[in-house]
Amino acid sequence: MKDPVAAELLRQKGVKPTPQRVVITEHLLNTVSHPTADEIMEAVSDKLPVALSRATVYNTLNALVEAGVVREVFTEPGCARYDANTSEHHHFVDVKSGHIFDIPQELVPQLKDQLGDRFKVHNYSITFWGEIADADAS
């Protein structure tokens, strides 16, 4: 039996929940990594009865971004990454391993103050590049 959460979310956001869109959305909801289009394709391909086209993956991701279901994260040139955590948060990219960590934050109100009235902020992402100093610290 299928998780109805993804389909319901899509409906709420005005996106018709086709099987392809549902499995891609499900995958993004159930992962904390920030996969690329290719990684998403590989992960969901075998959850569908028919072959999944690369174009569909890109079409779907663009539709999900447009509808506000997921967010694009640009941490490197050459490819976008996708994040179903649409809450206001930052990213920390470990330059050694390439891992991306979500960082919950309390800074957004202050950032908004700083930008002032001239700017309307639609969406944003704060990215740090660095490395983890002590891998075994919790």
Add this chain to the structure above:
Amino acid sequence: MKDPVAAELLRQKGVKPTPQRVVITEHLLNTVSHPTADEIMEAVSDKLPVALSRATVYNTLNALVEAGVVREVFTEPGCARYDANTSEHHHFVDVKSGHIFDIPQELVPQLKDQLGDRFKVHNYSITFWGEIADADAS
């Protein structure tokens, strides 16, 4: 007569100041826009006596990033932009015009506090996407 600043900066950072590297560095130092590799190529091509290869532009930009002379800024998928302002600052991307504004900031100490000891931050960039609410406000 040539501006010696760029060559001197390169020497300081341990990069041999070839003519190609100097004109690219000069261009980045003298612009507040955040050009792509292609825009840089077009802008500096006629400042050199010989043809400039695309590969050289990329080699040079990678060398400059490596040496800490410039910073890569990822504001859109598909291409990197370059910024000779290596001070700690944010970016605001106007989604209508595509313009990128540098935003000086006082948030970094707080962000560092938030990250804690576990993370060593090498480099970072804070990017907002939005639009300018009132174009004639100063």
Add this chain to the structure above:
DNA sequence: ATCTATTCTTAGAAGTATTCTAAAAACATA
């Protein structure tokens, strides 16, 4: 159920940004 219009998906081609490759050129040192 069937017709029709619309939307969605598909495979592969095309486009764009970047890197690779191998050779030539420039440079440094002896």
Add this chain to the structure above:
DNA sequence: TATGTTTTTAGAATACTTCTAAGAATAGAT
């Protein structure tokens, strides 16, 4: 000048994304 190293070059190769045109699925009206 000879020699080894570094840099640059043109074009091929690669990687990510979008485009295209056609077929499949879907929804609504009959």
